[in-house]
Amino acid sequence: MTILSLGFILLAALLAGKLIRRLKVPVVTAYLLLGIIVGPSVLNLVSEDILGSSGMISNIVLGLIAFTIGQNFALERFRKIGKPVLWISIFEASGAWLLVTLIFWLILRQPFYIALLFGAISSATAPAATMMVVREYKAKGSFTDTLLGIVAIDDAWCLIIFALSFSVAKALFAHISSNIFLFKAVFHSLSEIAGAFILGGILALVLAYLSRFVTTPSDLLIYTLGFIFLNTGLALYLNFSVLLANMFMAAILVNVHKVSFKFFETLRTVDSPLYLLFFVLAGANLEIGLLKGLGLLGLVYVAFRALGKIGGAYLGGAIAQVPVRMKNYMGLALLPQAGVALGVALIAKTQFPEIGGMIFTTIVATTVIYEIIGPICTRISLSKAGEI
Secondary structure (H helix, E strand, O other): OHHHHHHHHHHHHHHHHHHHHOOOOOHHHHHHHHHHHHOOOOOOOOOHHHHHOHHHHHHHHHHHHHHHHHHHHOHHHHHHHHHHHHHHHHHHHHHHHHHHHHHHHHHOOOOHHHHHHHHHHHOOOOHHHHHHHHHHOOOOOHHHHHHHHHHHHHHHHHHHHHHHHHHHHHHHHOOOOOHHHHHHHHHHHHHHHHHHHHHHHHHHHHHHHHHHHOOOHHHHHHHHHHHHHHHHHHHHHOOOOHHHHHHHHHHHHHHHOOOOHHHHHHHOOOHHHHHHHHHHHHHHHOOOHHHHOOHHHHHHHHHHHHHHHHHHHHHHHHHHOOOHHHHHHOHHHHOOOOHHHHHHHHHHHHHOOOOHHHHHHHHHHHHHHHHHHHHHHHHHHHHHOOOO
16 A cells, blocks of 8 residues: 555646646645645545655655755855845844744733744745745746745754744743753754754765765765765754754855765756655645634734745845845745744644644644745745746
C-alpha cells in the first residue's frame, strides 16, 4: 500500500497541477487541496506508512529549501539588494510579531505570554510555497531577487524572535521574574542559533574543499545531497535549527567556492517530486475538523498577521527607499505560512501543555487558509511587480 499510495500521490498531483493552472492558481495550492482530499479527513487514500513518514520527508525538503535559498546570500548579490532585504525583512517580521501580540493582549484579552507566542509564530513565512510560485511562473527581476532574499532571512528572524519570546513566555507562565532565569533562557536560545551557524559553516568548508574530487554530474548530485542530509541529521541530533544550519551552509559555500552554482543546479533535477510530496502530505496531515474550531482567535490571527506583514514591508521599503512597486506589493508576497510556523507551534504545544493545544490547533487551521490564499497572493504581487 505504501508504494501504491506514493505512485497515486505523484500522478494525482501532476494531474491536479495541470488542471489548476488553467484557473491561474499556483500549483502549490493544488497540491495542498489534493492532500486534504486524499487524506484521512476526506477520502483516506493515503497509507498510514506514508503519513508516518511525513516528519522525515518534511525535514529533508526543508533542508533542501533552506540550502537553495541560502545561495541568495552571495556577498556580490547582497551588495546589490542587501539594504532592501535587511530593512524589509526586519520590519515585516517584527511588524507581524508586534501587531498580533498587541491585538491578542489588548483587544482579545489573552494573557501576555499567550499573545507573545502567537505574535512570534506569526513572524514566519513559508519559503517552500514562495519558491514554488517563483519557479512555476519563472519570475525574474529585482523584485523577485529581493523577495527570495527576504524569505531566506525571514525564518532566521522568526527563529530569533520565537527563541526570545518563548523564553519570556516561559518565565511569565511560571511566574518567575528572576533576571538570572531570563538570561539563561535567552542565552540557551541564542546558543542554538549560533550552533546552527557553526555547524553549517564547518560543513560548507569541508564540502568546498573535498568537491575537487567530484568529477561527474551523478557524483555531484550524490555528493550535494549527502552533505545536506548530513547537515540536517546533525542539526536534528544536536537540537539546532535545520533551516538555519542549511541556510548557513549554502551562504558560506557561495562565498568561498568559485563555481558553487553547480551544487544548486544539480538539485533541480530531483527536488520537484520531493516538493510535491511535502505539500501533498502537509495537506493530508491537516484535519478539516479543525476549521470548525477556528473561531475568533484564528480570524484575528489571519487578519492582523497579514496587516503586520504588509504594513511592515511597506515601512521597511520606505526606509530602504525602494521602488514604489516593491514597497506596495512585497508584503502581499510574504503571506504564505507553513513549515516553520507549524514547527515552532509544535514546540509551544510541547512546552505549554495547558494552552499549547489551543495554540497549535489555531496555527494548523490558519495554515490551511494561508497556504491556499498565500501562494495566490504571491503570484498577484509578482504579476503587479511586472516580473511574471
